[in-house]
Amino acid sequence: MIFKCKNCGGNSVYHPEKKRMWCPHCESEDSEELIESGSMENCSNCGAPLEGVNEHTSALKCGHCGSYLILKERVEGEKRADLILPFAITKEQAVAKLKEEFGRRIFTPDTFLSHASLQLMEGSYVPFWLYNYLSRVDYEGRATRVSVSRRGNTEITETSHYHVVRKMEIPFQRIPVDASTRMADDVMDLMEPYEYEALLNFEEKYMSGFEGEVYNFSSQGGEERARQKASRDSEQFLSSTIGGYTTNTTIHKNINLEKEKSSFALLPVWVYKYDFQGKEYLYHVNGQTGKVIGKTPTDNKKGLLYSATVGGLILIACQCINWITGVF
Ligand SMILES: [Zn+2]
Ligand SMILES: [Zn+2]
Incomplete structure (x- = not known):
């Protein structure tokens, strides 16, 4: 299923700051219409085959047209979440949080906080048992x-x-336990605390604009x-x-x-995957509070360059002092 804008036919998404549905194409608000048709195999907007759907996927972005789709079979019956904590932080705000956290670290690779890399950040609803x-x-x-x-x-x-x-x-x-096997338990424990007062009864519209998963295992x-x-x-x-x-x-x-x-609940996380020197680094930003989890990737070349510069400066400084004091 997909939310389409009644005015322009674009893909309406949930806007975390406006706290309502919004069409990024014509900027109209609350103009959405839910189109329930669609399959697990093809995009309900462009018909392209969907890639990356696994046994737990409940919402995803079409790799071809960029529309955000919700898989009907995964939001009904036993798989339907009881509660959802809607995103409160926009992608731009999550990016700003990452820059604030890592921007001043001198050995961070140049591409890490580049616009092109950060555009790949996606919001994802992580399944939890409470x-x-x-x-x-x-x-x-x-x-x-x-x-x-x-x-x-x-x-x-x-x-x-x-x-x-x-x-x-x-x-x-509401003791939280994440029900996603691909999310590392320690990462999700570090994402705490969420403010559970903001939990709402589940509605499909909150998922539009994000990826999502159903629980990977039962509440037991x-x-x-x-x-x-x-x-x-x-x-x-x-x-x-x-x-x-x-x-x-x-x-x-x-x-x-x-x-x-x-209860089965969905909690919001911004996920940034960054590939550097053949290694994948994962960063998470709590989609409600903005808390950042992840270790800085270190550019060793940049580190070497930096120590060479500092070394050079010290040498020059020593020579200056020696020259002033007259010792060579
Ligand atoms: Zn529109
Ligand atoms: Zn598509």
Whole structure:
């Protein structure tokens, strides 16, 4: 399916800054019409065969005419997302964030921030499972608090004994686990935090202008990681409530996690692939907050050139000092 402009027939896309549909050809707003026809094999605009459609693709850009297409079969039934966090940052803003982050690094290759390379940046909706858990924490321990005081020449050590009991219920909402196998887990963890208050009920229009994927595995598949996060945070919360003792011995500790709900959500990421000296570097910009993830590619030649220049300068500076002080 494709969103077409009723005025000019162009491809209407979702504009992150205007927060509405927009036609880049005639600049009209909210003039879109959803054309539901189309197949997984051919572009619904120009008919060219679609390249790069895999078992998870839900939205993509036609390599021939540049239209953004949404694959109907991948946004219906069980594959339909519950929630979507629409892009809030435009491509221009994402590019500016990258330039801000890497622009001043002197060994960065010249082509890295060139207009031509950055034009290849694409926005992509990454599939996530969001889990709600109720964590029941049951803790019992023995603790002491030791205080030392002095009366004349006598040192008095006073030990107080405590029976520490904690029973808590901690509700966890929307623990995120990315459901895309091609996205590295550590990258997606670094993309955090997203502001989940901005999540909306899924609608196709938010996907127009971007690429997208459905979940690569079921909600059970991501539970292990969600449980680990919930357990770790429960432990941290428990520890924060039993501080201030000199010693503390656990008698028993039980953290029980009850899953309440899981939702399938799509979160926005700008992806920039950069090829340099036969290696592919990947950069990600959080499509909502603008946070940048990625390591600087280093141009070794530029580094050498730079040290040669600095070396030369030092040599000249030394000679000048020697000349002033009269030592050769
Ligand atoms: Zn138009
Ligand atoms: Zn096309």
